[in-house]
Amino acid sequence: MTLIKTMNADGTLGHKTGSAVSGGSFTITSTPSSTTEISGKGVYVSPLEFTFTGGNATGFVNGSVQTAVPQKITSGATNVQVDGADTMNEGDFATVAMIGTISPPATPPTGPVTPAIVEVATAGQDKMEND
Numbered sequence: 001m002t003l004i005k006t007m008n009a010d011g012t013l014g015h016k017t018g019s020a021v022s023g024g025s026f027t028i029t030s031t032p033s034s035t036t037e038i039s040g041k042g043v044y045v046s047p048l049e050f051t052f053t054g055g056n057a058t059g060f061v062n063g064s065v066q067t068a069v070p071q072k073i074t075s076g077a078t079n080v081q082v083d084g085a086d087t088m089n090e091g092d093f094a095t096v097a098m099i100g101t102i103s104p105p106a107t108p109p110t111g112p113v114t115p116a117i118v119e120v121a122t123a124g125q126d127k128m129e130n131d
Helices: none
Strands: 012-015 021-027 050-057 071-073 091-103 112-121
Touching: 012 021, 050 091, 050 112, 071 091, 071 112
Parallel strands: none
Antiparallel strands: 012 112, 021 050, 050 071, 091 112
């Protein structure tokens, strides 16, 4: 059994090893639980929705890589639920859709960036773990 940290509102997203994207800024658009907290912050449940802007990738203008629409990461939790949904955990990840401006200028001017792999980089707390 491996114990994995549950993500609270202080958790962060990042680029998983193997992702073609780097840099930029993530904005979590999901709302954490208002009924269950860890370290005084609400717990996130699946799916975790986010947007991303300002990223870099080979062959694209620096700072142009972004999500066109909000993307989601689904939990890998099997035993822990909050508010009737699986909790998000450190290490949960997904391959998501991102686009960027092609460099040098091309037709069409934008294109998909693959693979774009995003993960829960930090849980935001160290008090609760699940398996």
